[in-house]
Each structure stands twice: as C-alpha cells, then as structure tokens.
Amino acid sequence: QMCIRDRYQRRVHGDKQEDKWAPPQQEDDLPSHDDMGVGLQLFTSSELLGKGAWIGIQMGVLKYELSNKLLENSTLPIALNTSSIDILFPGLTKKYGRGKGLYLRVTANQELPDLAIRDGRIVLFGGADLEFYVDTDGSQYPQKKINECTTCEKALTLNTTLLLTMALDTNSDVNITGSILGVRIEDMVVVESLVDVRTDLVLSLIHI
Numbered sequence: 001q002m003c004i005r006d007r008y009q010r011r012v013h014g015d016k017q018e019d020k021w022a023p024p025q026q027e028d029d030l031p032s033h034d035d036m037g038v039g040l041q042l043f044t045s046s047e048l049l050g051k052g053a054w055i056g057i058q059m060g061v062l063k064y065e066l067s068n069k070l071l072e073n074s075t076l077p078i079a080l081n082t083s084s085i086d087i088l089f090p091g092l093t094k095k096y097g098r099g100k101g102l103y104l105r106v107t108a109n110q111e112l113p114d115l116a117i118r119d120g121r122i123v124l125f126g127g128a129d130l131e132f133y134v135d136t137d138g139s140q141y142p143q144k145k146i147n148e149c150t151t152c153e154k155a156l157t158l159n160t161t162l163l164l165t166m167a168l169d170t171n172s173d174v175n176i177t178g179s180i181l182g183v184r185i186e187d188m189v190v191v192e193s194l195v196d197v198r199t200d201l202v203l204s205l206i207h208i
Contacts, residue, residue, distance in 0.1 A: 066104040067142040080104060080142075082134065088202050089132075091195030092155060096134045101141030103133040103152065109159075121181070124164040129191070132156040155194045161187040 068080050078084060080102040082092045092102075109127035116123050133152045135141035140149045165181040185206060188199040 063105065063107045065146055066106070068101060069142040088205060089156065089195065089197060091193075091197060092132070092134065095155070095195050096136060099138075101135040101138060103135075103141070103146045103149070105129075105131040105133070105146060107131070122164075122166040124166070125161070125186075126164075127159060127161050130156075130158040130160055132158075153194070154192075156197065157191040157193070158197075158199075159189045159191050160185050 066080060071079065081098075082089075082096055082100045082102060083098045085102070086093045086098075092100075107129045109129065114125040132155050133146050133149070134155050135149060135152050137151050140151050144152075146152060163182075163184040163186055165183075167181050185203065188203055190197050190199060
C-alpha cells in the first residue's frame, strides 16, 4: 500500500512556511491481492489520486495552454481563432474581427475535485477556469506564448465545472496507459469579459 502526504508546504515572506492540509476524502477498501493476477500488483485508491491532484493544484502544475501551434500536426478540422468559435462566442468576432488567433489557458480550481475509480475508469468532477486571449493584430500568434505576447489581450474568463472520464489500461506487466473517454462542461459562469457572452446558449450548443 502507498500513502501520500496530506500537507502541502509553500514558502511565504522569505523563510516562513504556510501549511495547507488536504481536505478529507472517502477511503476505499483495497484488496490485499488479486488471486487472478500475476507479477507485481498495485492497487490505487481514489483518495490517493485525489490528494495527488490536490497537491498538483496547490503547486500550480495543473495548467495548460492551447494554441494553433499544438494543432499543426492534428488531423482534426479545428482551429483556435475568432472565426472558428464564432457560433459559441460571436462577441469575440464582433470586437476583434474574423480569423484572429486565440490562446486558451485552462487552470484547475483550487478546490479539491471529486474523484472516483469505477471498473477501471477514473471519473473526475471539478472546476477549471478557461481564459481566452486574442492576438489583436495577428503578428505574434501562435509563435509566442501567452506571457510573451505583447499584442494579446485577455478577452474572456469563464469558470466551469467539468465532468472528465478516463480509462486505464494495463497492456503489459509494467505499462499503464490512460485515455480520455469524455469531457463534459456541466456549468459555466462568466468571471470577467470584454464581450457579451450568453452561457446558457453556449451550454446548449456544446451539449447537442
């Protein structure tokens, strides 16, 4: 069996430390072994994964930035620009024009997500902030990162509640792989915006 620390320490005001304790979670009953299994056996509880995710959130590592640069080798017929998401956020096209490059920053909320393991699947229910940045003149997109883009403007911040389902697969005695089965936005709230946004319309369109 494995355990993970319940406490996350970070330095504040020089050498002083601030301790934050992980919120309690429901413990799973883990078997001591699997009679049908062979070799090394590892059993992981949802409590272990939840606390690991909580520590990652506190450290700020659960953050991701998307741009067209990441989609260059993709076969998906999608692009991150004001025209491609005009059906969801027409206010961006109205304010900045068509075809302007978009950066999307996804950051996990500070609150502990609800996480469970069922039949080889991980089900996670938690919050994330979605920040949309627009390159106003198109000169630095997508070569620059968000923090390096001097012509970019944060146009929209949404607080969302996500339902994420992942599948775990052990294709050998030592390899464990995971794949995302589905991502669903359950709720959406505008935190700040330079354009008009109808969250009810956005949710109805993405749930078709």
